[in-house]
Amino acid sequence: MDLFQWITIGVVVIMIIVFLLIPNHTPFQCPKCGQTFVPKKAQLLGIHSYGSHMLKCPHCGKTSMMPPAGRE
Numbered sequence: 096m097d098l099f100q101w102i103t104i105g106v107v108v109i110m111i112i113v114f115l116l117i118p119n120h121t122p123f124q125c126p127k128c129g130q131t132f133v134p135k136k137a138q139l140l141g142i143h144s145y146g147s148h149m150l151k152c153p154h155c156g157k158t159s160m161m162p163p164a165g166r167e
Contacts, residue, residue: 124164125152131164 119139122131134150142149147160 122164123148123150123161125155125157125161126159127157128152128155130154 114136119133119136122133124131130152132153134148138150139148142160144160147162149158150161151158152161
């Protein structure tokens with residue numbers, strides 16, 4: 096392996112470690128039922144756009160684009 100491949104692997108590993116170490120405390124509010132919940136980190140890796148994330152509400156089961164609670 097050349098130096099570029101080692102640097103690329105190192106950057107990816109560092110990004111994964113940082114992602115796993117930073118806790119998620121961001122609440123999201125369901126537009127259907129209005130319940131606020133904190134999603135698991137794995138859910139935040141899916142589809143997202145400008146701060147909104149495609150999440151499934153654990154209360155009513157609706158899947159939609161949800162902004163963090165407190166943002167419209």
